[in-house]
Amino acid sequence: MPEAVIIGSERSEVGLPTGMDVLRRGGSALDAVEAAMRRCEDNPADHYVGTAGLPNAQGVVELDASLMLGSGRQFGAVAALRGYPNPISVARAVLEKLPQHSLLVGEGAALFAAENGFSTAELLTDASRELWRKQVVQSRESVEGENTAATDGDTRYRESALALIRRLAPHDGPWGTINIIALDSSGEMCVGVSTSGYPYKYPGRVGDSALPGAGNWCDLRAGGAACTGRGELSMRGGTARTIVDLLAAGQDPSDACRAALADAATLPDDFRAELRALALTPDGRHGGAAGQRGSVYALMTDASTEPEFRPRSVL
Numbered sequence: 001m002p003e004a005v006i007i008g009s010e011r012s013e014v015g016l017p018t019g020m021d022v023l024r025r026g027g028s029a030l031d032a033v034e035a036a037m038r039r040c041e042d043n044p045a046d047h048y049v050g051t052a053g054l055p056n057a058q059g060v061v062e063l064d065a066s067l068m069l070g071s072g073r074q075f076g077a078v079a080a081l082r083g084y085p086n087p088i089s090v091a092r093a094v095l096e097k098l099p100q101h102s103l104l105v106g107e108g109a110a111l112f113a114a115e116n117g118f119s120t121a122e123l124l125t126d127a128s129r130e131l132w133r134k135q136v137v138q139s140r141e142s143v144e145g146e147n148t149a150a151t152d153g154d155t156r157y158r159e160s161a162l163a164l165i166r167r168l169a170p171h172d173g174p175w176g177t178i179n180i181i182a183l184d185s186s187g188e189m190c191v192g193v194s195t196s197g198y199p200y201k202y203p204g205r206v207g208d209s210a211l212p213g214a215g216n217w218c219d220l221r222a223g224g225a226a227c228t229g230r231g232e233l234s235m236r237g238g239t240a241r242t243i244v245d246l247l248a249a250g251q252d253p254s255d256a257c258r259a260a261l262a263d264a265a266t267l268p269d270d271f272r273a274e275l276r277a278l279a280l281t282p283d284g285r286h287g288g289a290a291g292q293r294g295s296v297y298a299l300m301t302d303a304s305t306e307p308e309f310r311p312r313s314v315l
């Protein structure tokens with residue numbers, strides 16, 4: 001029987017003890033990942049997932065989340081979901097209650113959430129509204145003041161967004177999407193990903209967190225992997241799937257993550273921002289990689305009293 005283990009990206013430590021409690025009681029990897037991720041999504045200090053997540057360019061919070069099981073590669077996801085604080089649970093409902101589909105977006109995802117009894121909530125907190133106001137509204141006003149030739153619609157958005165992204169200061173402290181991967185005592189694995197996406201994104205933009213193969217992949221024959229950071233790169237690199245393919249070829253989790261990130265790093269990208277990855281194998285080996293020194297992932301096993309942190313390997 002495998003030893004239960006749960007790992008997660010930066011800031012998942014808020015939820016991992018809840019997930020480990022589920023695993024200790026003999027609960028499933030799916031239950032553990034959902035329970036752990038809900039704690040993260042409900043954390044008002046976290047501006048990258050759930051309630052308090054940073055909004056799109058128009059100031060509306062749109063959330064992406066997915067869950068994938070290793071045994072049958074069942075996948076459920078929602079994207080650009082507005083008004084529901086726990087997209088991970090709506091993704092689970094898609095996985096379990098709508099097996100003819102895998103991914104719902106926007107209005108359809110909200111309709112499905114309502115039909116399945118999920119409650120709506122205000123996701124834009126005072127703090128996240130203030131960040132949006134300072135970083136987007138004020139910055140856009142100053143860009144538009146300089147650029148009197150700006151045209152309407154998409155072109156205007158692109159010009160101001162490009163200038164905004166160039167001006168944004170690097171994030172302080174741990175940031176980004178949350179990944180959580182669990183192995184339960186029955187040997188099942190589950191990968192969960194949740195995010196408010198690229199801060200101040202174009203409305204309707206969907207990132208890698210909702211997309212199998214890009215931000216999430218799980219196959220019990222080799223392992224599970226997930227990504228945080230610039231989703232457009234992991235979509236183009238098929239990064240989570242690449243990592244699991246490398247695990248299947250015999251690489252260890254840290255090397256597999258580093259090789260997949262190195263491949264994504266070869267892609268041309270004007271908006272280049274860091275991509276990070278994590279992986280766990282069905283026999284409980286784990287590892288991660290990042291583009292910058294000092295980044296870590298969190299880990300709990302049956303022996304843990306609290307989350308422990310492990311360094312990610314660096315590209």
Ligand code: GLY
Nearest residue numbers: 197198207229231
């Ligand atoms: N990795 C999260 C996103 O790009 O939305």
